[in-house]
Amino acid sequence: MSASPLKPHALLAEFGTAADIFEAAILCRDAGFSKWDVHTPFPIHGMDEAMGLRKSPVGWFTFCGGMTGFSAGMTMIWYMNKFDYPLVVGGKPLFTPLYAFPVSYEMTILLSAFGTLFGMFFLNRLPKLYNPLFKNERFKKATDDRFFIVIEAADPKFSLEATRAFLTEKCHATAVEIVED
Amino acid sequence: MASASASAAAHKASHGSHGAPALKVADAPRELEREPLVLNERPLGWITNAIAGVCENPMPKWWWPAFVVSFGGMIMMFSLIAYLVSTGVGVWGLNQPADWAWDITNFVFWIGIGHAGTLISAVLFLLRQKWRTSVNRAAEAMTIFAVACAGIFPVFHTGRVWFALLPGYLFPAPNANEIWPQFRSPLLWDVFAVSTYGTVSLLFWYVGLIPDLATLRDRAKGFLRKFFYGLFSLGWTGSNRHWSNYEKAYLLLAGLSTPLVLSVHSIVSFDFAVSVVPGWHTTIFPPYFVAGAIFSGFGMVLTLLIPLRSLFNLHDVITVRHVELMCKVLLATGSIVGYAYGMEFFIAWYGGSPYELYAFKNRAFGPYWWSYWSMITCNVISPHFFWFKKLRSNMVFVWIVSIFVNIGMWFERFVIIVTSLHRDYLPSSWGYFTPSWVDVMTFVGSFGLFMTLFLLFIRFLPTIAISEVKGVTPQADPHHPLGGAKGHH
Numbered sequence: 001m002s003a004s005p006l007k008p009h010a011l012l013a014e015f016g017t018a019a020d021i022f023e024a025a026i027l028c029r030d031a032g033f034s035k036w037d038v039h040t041p042f043p044i045h046g047m048d049e050a051m052g053l054r055k056s057p058v059g060w061f062t063f064c065g066g067m068t069g070f071s072a073g074m075t076m077i078w079y080m081n082k083f084d085y086p087l088v089v090g091g092k093p094l095f096t097p098l099y100a101f102p103v104s105y106e107m108t109i110l111l112s113a114f115g116t117l118f119g120m121f122f123l124n125r126l127p128k129l130y131n132p133l134f135k136n137e138r139f140k141k142a143t144d145d146r147f148f149i150v151i152e153a154a155d156p157k158f159s160l161e162a163t164r165a166f167l168t169e170k171c172h173a174t175a176v177e178i179v180e181d
Numbered sequence: 182m183a184s185a186s187a188s189a190a191a192h193k194a195s196h197g198s199h200g201a202p203a204l205k206v207a208d209a210p211r212e213l214e215r216e217p218l219v220l221n222e223r224p225l226g227w228i229t230n231a232i233a234g235v236c237e238n239p240m241p242k243w244w245w246p247a248f249v250v251s252f253g254g255m256i257m258m259f260s261l262i263a264y265l266v267s268t269g270v271g272v273w274g275l276n277q278p279a280d281w282a283w284d285i286t287n288f289v290f291w292i293g294i295g296h297a298g299t300l301i302s303a304v305l306f307l308l309r310q311k312w313r314t315s316v317n318r319a320a321e322a323m324t325i326f327a328v329a330c331a332g333i334f335p336v337f338h339t340g341r342v343w344f345a346l347l348p349g350y351l352f353p354a355p356n357a358n359e360i361w362p363q364f365r366s367p368l369l370w371d372v373f374a375v376s377t378y379g380t381v382s383l384l385f386w387y388v389g390l391i392p393d394l395a396t397l398r399d400r401a402k403g404f405l406r407k408f409f410y411g412l413f414s415l416g417w418t419g420s421n422r423h424w425s426n427y428e429k430a431y432l433l434l435a436g437l438s439t440p441l442v443l444s445v446h447s448i449v450s451f452d453f454a455v456s457v458v459p460g461w462h463t464t465i466f467p468p469y470f471v472a473g474a475i476f477s478g479f480g481m482v483l484t485l486l487i488p489l490r491s492l493f494n495l496h497d498v499i500t501v502r503h504v505e506l507m508c509k510v511l512l513a514t515g516s517i518v519g520y521a522y523g524m525e526f527f528i529a530w531y532g533g534s535p536y537e538l539y540a541f542k543n544r545a546f547g548p549y550w551w552s553y554w555s556m557i558t559c560n561v562i563s564p565h566f567f568w569f570k571k572l573r574s575n576m577v578f579v580w581i582v583s584i585f586v587n588i589g590m591w592f593e594r595f596v597i598i599v600t601s602l603h604r605d606y607l608p609s610s611w612g613y614f615t616p617s618w619v620d621v622m623t624f625v626g627s628f629g630l631f632m633t634l635f636l637l638f639i640r641f642l643p644t645i646a647i648s649e650v651k652g653v654t655p656q657a658d659p660h661h662p663l664g665g666a667k668g669h670h
Contacts, residue, residue: 017665018657025421038421041225041396042652043428044659047421056429062437080353080361092365102370102448106377109441113381113434117388120430124423127415134418142419143396143648145225 009132009181010152011163012139013173018044021147024171025050028149031166035155039139039148058119065115066108073104136179150179218312218653220497222663225651228498232645233393233400235493240640243492248636254629261623262337270340272619279602279614284338286594287624289449290477291331291631292375293470293590296442297478298324299382302389303438306431312506314649315499318393319489320482321386322642326634327481328379330627335371367451374448381441385434388427391417392648446474453597460540460601463528469521473593476514476560479507480586485635487580489644498645501574508573511586515564518593522561536606544600548613552592553600559589 015021018040025038029052038044038051074097081087082095092099121127133139133150142148149171151163160178167173219228265272275282298320305313339345346352351372353362362369394414401407417423447467454466483504490499529541544553563585566572573579604611638644655663 018659019665019667022659039419040421040424041229041419042392042648042657043421043424044657046659048425051421053422053425056426058426058429059433062433076353077364081364085355085359085361087360087363089363089365099365102367102444102451103364103373105444106370106373106441106448109437109444110377110380112437113384116430116433116437117384120388120426121415123426124420126417126423129411129416131416131418134416139418140399143392143399143417144229145651 007181008153008160008178010150010179011158011160011167012133012136012177012179013149013151013167013171014138014141014175014177015147015149015171016174018147020172021149022047022050024149024167024173027166027171028151031157033151033155033157035152035158037150039133039142039150041143041145041147056123058116058123061115061119061122062112063115065119066112068115069107069109069111070104072111073107074100077103132179132181136177138175138177139179149173216500216502217655218315218500218502219650220500223497223654225654225656228651228654229396229400229647231495231498232643232647232650233397235495235639235644236397236641237400241492244636244640248633251629251632251636254626255633256626256629258333258623258626258630261619261626262333265337265340265619265623266342270338272617273338273623274615274617274620275338276612276614278605278610278612279599281338281602282599282614283595283616283620283624284334285452286591286598287627288331288334289470289594289598290591291327291334291627292378292449293446293474293477293594294481294587295324295327295331295378295382295478296446296471296474297480297482298322298327299378299385299438299442300475300478301482302385303435303442306435307439311653312503314646314653315503316482316486316507316645317649318386318389318642318646319486319638319644320478321382321389322635322638322644323478323481323485324382325379325386326631326638327478328375328382329634330631332375332379333627333630335375367448367455370448371452374445378441378445381434381438385438388431388434389646389649390642391415391427392419393643393646395419396647397643443471446470453601458601458605459534459536460544460597462537463525465521465524465528469518469525472514472517472521473560473590476511476518476564477586477590479510479514480583480590483507483511483579483583484587487576487583489639491576493644495645498650501576504576504579505570505573508567508579511564511582512567515560515586519561519564522557540601540604543604544596547600547604549596549600549603552596556589556592556596559585560593563589 013024015024021038021040022044025047028036029050038047040047077100078095086094088094097104133142138146139148149167151158151167153160157163164176167176223231261272273282273284275284298317301313301320302317302324305317336342336345336351339351344356351362351369355361364370391414394410395417398407398410398414401410447470450466450470453461454463456462486499487504490496526541529537532538543549563582566578566582599614603614651657655661656665658664658666660666
């Protein structure tokens with residue numbers, strides 16, 4: 001029941017400007033942390049490199065969605081107008097990719113968009129309706145005008161005292177707090 | 182000092198006795214300062230407060246009367262549609278030879294309006310036009326609401342909608358005789374284009390909203406607001422690991438929406454161009470329709486945003502520069518539209534088809550001459566005022582012209598559809614279309630639906646993309662002094 005101070009979820013460090021958090025992120029990356037993150041009200045240009053993140057793989061989901069959409073469109077039209085119930089209309093061919101193209105094109109885009117959206121949700125593990133960070137009052141500013149670094153206690157290099165000192169003294173965080181689980 | 186003495190040396194050399202002309206090194210051009218996108222160096226917190234405040238504070242006094250009127254219009258429209266469904270499409274003035282008239286005019290009008298939203302959100306994003314951030318949210322909302330209005334007309338002009346929708350000729354489900362929809366028809370392409378467009382616009386809009394919904398969640402006071410903003414923001418924390426995938430997804434959606442928006446109005450134009458009706462059967466239609474759609478859509482964006490920025494005091498975010506840039510888009514697309522009108526006439530003459538030529542003469546000088554010349558006045562003449570900066574930055578004037586653009590683009594579709602249909606090959610089957618009161622009031626009612634949705638949007642959602650606007654301020658740049666960077670630049 002009682003939140004044990006010995007079992008923190010993470011350390012939360014607050015920064016006031018984009019430049020401060022940018023430099024702090026570089027320090028955290030170089031310090032070798034793995035379970036840590038930067039929280040900002042908007043994406044900061046260059047932060048992916050500063051954190052050492054790999055390129056986002058969302059594009060693969062888009063590609064798969066698009067391929068599915070295009071082949072589904074072509075197959076559907078072939079099946080309906082040529083295979084299942086062939087019906088000559090206006091003396092035109094029963095199937096050609098030409099007249100099937102507009103609909104298949106739209107389906108490519110439709111399923112690419114769904115692939116992109118759900119791919120992004122999947123990679124980000126969203127929706128996530130519980131997060132210990134939400135219990136922290138200070139963290140509410142992460143969607144307003146403050147910048148945060150969160151280093152999780154589960155990180156192998158995490159040690160309450162040393163990491164706190166690192167965030168305050170080396171990274172110059174304006175405030176460091178424990179986030180309880 | 183060094184450069185001064187160097188240029189003195191160069192000066193000396195060029196006038197020296199050696200005779201060899203020395204290179205004159207020009208000074209580096211002074212970097213032109215761009216007008217900031219958010220005026221008065223507003224801090225990030227100010228942006229949150231100003232925008233989130235709009236949907237958190239009680240709505241101003243005008244909101245309720247505006248909502249009641251719009252809601253009334255919407256109810257009227259749905260009642261008239263119930264009347265149509267229970268009676269038949271004859272309650273609209275449709276009859277041979279004009280089986281398409283106000284219904285399809287309204288459809289193309291509304292779908293065209295949507296296009297500006299996608300253009301702003303997707304095309305300008307790909308072109309790295311940062312000014313879009315102040316207007317894209319409202320423009321995308323406008324797109325979705327306009328597509329909703331557009332969808333109503335083609336669905337209900339089928340009369341017995343239950344045949345159209347369920348065992349459809351529209352959606353691929355076999356009808357009573359187990360016959361599938363006919364995919365050679367552009368009308369069916371249109372069904373796929375419009376429904377894809379509506380869906381993708383909604384997804385794109387929602388993705389853009391997630392970080393802002395999280396902002397509203399973190400500021401929410403009441404239980405309901407906390408619950409719903411919390412639910413729809415999906416647990417967004419502004420994590421950079423998330424932003425990384427999010428930005429990629431946003432870029433991809435923009436990349437997908439761009440060919441989509443171009444295809445949608447091209448396919449809408451195929452509804453006409455693929456037929457053999459004089460006045461419709463032309464290859465210029467796809468680009469001409471797309472330009473017209475963007476033209477009409479920017480007209481509607483200005484009609485909505487100019488009042489919005491003054492009613493909610495958002496002058497520092499939607500600045501005069503934003504309005505001016507949109508006027509320039511009106512000027513460009515309006516000129517394309519004007520060119521297309523001229524080219525259509527030229528080809529009608531040059532093509533040598535007497536029917537085609539007659540269709541165009543009939544447009545300008547036949548019984549519907551008044552609609553043709555209304556279109557020309559509104560679409561060809563009015564955008565050319567925007568060559569002048571003084572007029573572009575006069576908000577009242579811009580707003581009035583934007584209304585003219587809306588009217589003109591409605592007339593354009595009316596001209597294309599009705600003047601072509603009412604007199605085609607056989608003079609014995611010529612006719613004259615007059616709208617019924619149901620036609621007129623259903624169209625008026627569709628504005629009620631549109632405004633109801635837009636007013637609810639202002640009431641509950643951030644009208645400007647908060648996180649995106651923050652992202653284009655100098656404070657967001659870690660290498661800018663305002664972003665806290667130390668040292669020289």
